[in-house]
Amino acid sequence: MIRDFPLPDLGEGLTESEIVAWRVAVGDRVELNQIIADVETAKAVVELPSPFAGVVTALHAAEGETVDVGAPLFSCDTGDGDAGADTGANADADAAAAAVAGAAPGSTAHAAEQLEADASPGPNLVGYGAAAETGPTRRARSTALSADLVPPAPTTAETENAAPVAVPAARGSERPRSTPPVRKLARDHGVDLERVTGTGERGLITRDDVEHAASSSRSDAEHAEHAALGRPAETRIPIRGVRRHTAAAMVRSAFTAPHVTEFLTVDVTGTMELLRSIRDDRAFSGHKVTPLAVVAKALCIAARRTPEVNARWNDEAQEIVRFGGVNLGIAAATERGLVVPNVKAAERMTLIELADAIAALAETARAGRTSPGELAGGTISITNIGVFGIDAGTPILNPGEAAILAMGAVRRQPWEHRGEIALREIMTLSLSFDHRLVDGAQGSRFLADIGAILREPGVALTMA
DSSP states (O other): OEEEEEOOOOSSOOSEEEEEEESOOTTOEEOTTOEEEEEEETTEEEEEEOSSOEEEEEEOSOTTOEEETTSEEEEEEOOOOSTTSSHHHHHHHHHHHHHHTTOOTTHHHHHHHHHTOOSOOOOOBTTBOOOOOOSSOOOOOOOOOOTTTSOOOOOHHHHHOOSOOOEEOTTSOEEOOBOHHHHHHHHHHTOOGGGOOOOSGGGOBOHHHHHHHHHHHHHHHHHHHHHHHTOOOOOOOOOOHHHHHHHHHHHHHHTTSOEEEEEEEEEOHHHHHHHHHHHHOGGGTTOOOOHHHHHHHHHHHHHHHOGGGSEEEETTTTEEEEOSSOOEEEOEEETTEEEOOEETTGGGSOHHHHHHHHHHHHHHHHTTOOOHHHHSOOOEEEEEGGGGTOOOOOOOOOTTOSEEEEEOOOEEEEEEETTEEEEEEEEEEEEEEETTTOOHHHHHHHHHHHHHHHHOGGGGGGOO
């Protein structure tokens, strides 16, 4: 039986996802909960498991394409018999597919109960997972696939010889080895696969091979054209994935919330001395406490004194919603673009706990494995522009948040200290806030509280 797997709602309320990479090809046999693809939704790259076992018969989108939620992602011959036979079993299978395709958290267990599955649970993805199907044993139906779709098993000689191997096509001619999505990509870009050398296993032509060939071809043609016109060559980069999401969010924020930005330059010598003492204390070995962690702790304390900054504007209900806790967003620059995962309940954490949580978020973001849950639910954010040597800026609010703090670089420079000029460690803070929720006095008080803590960390003990 041929089963279609529709792209599920991955829990972010989005309507589409981009195929980053396929882990399978047409003709491959997949197992229940085997990872079949990496998909990107909003700002997270998520591994997508298969809801059933069988032989892949079709991939309905190429890498780089965007698929709507609910649209077929891939098809699989599950070997369940002919369509229309054994109606009860097919109904159970359809129920399992429906559970995978966007059920709410907890529905996996319900689907498993319907199917009377007792297999151990497989990987879970944002509240859904596949339940193993049980019932009368059926012999898997063979699927007729052309030789160009099913690469032959490697022999010992092939394993030892790394030279590319061409797989014979059905009519006796030879064609370069590639998967259907890669061939479609080649057609879209006008790339002749006969002229492409595959870098994949046993000479398989990959998506990167096609894109490199297309880029080289375009570059040569455009260079000649621009040279003839006296213009420099151009490089065109598709806007998609994280970059597209970030651009849309920033435009929406900039033209919806009236931004106000205030600046405060602070002597943070006291904070830097605290960090040096923590670093030298064996009790804190294994913990990397950075200026960002201290600023984050100071922000949480200051937000308790000025709750207006930890809020959002509900335009539909015409309400200001104040949050009872701080889910602190930490802006992180990654290879795929800017992401802002958040530390849940940051106000409850000690300085050391907050430093560890921030380090873990940053590591996950750099690896491109930030989960949708880590990206959702932020209430206020910090961006550390100081790591790039920048002193100040005008950060744009994350949609749905009332404030964002940018911390600049720490610099040693002459500064007035106790009536004299001395070399001190100085930082500039830049606070942008939504003037619909936060007025000037509230924003100034919030920023001044953060500055006071950074100037003298012991001041935090006096703040209620």
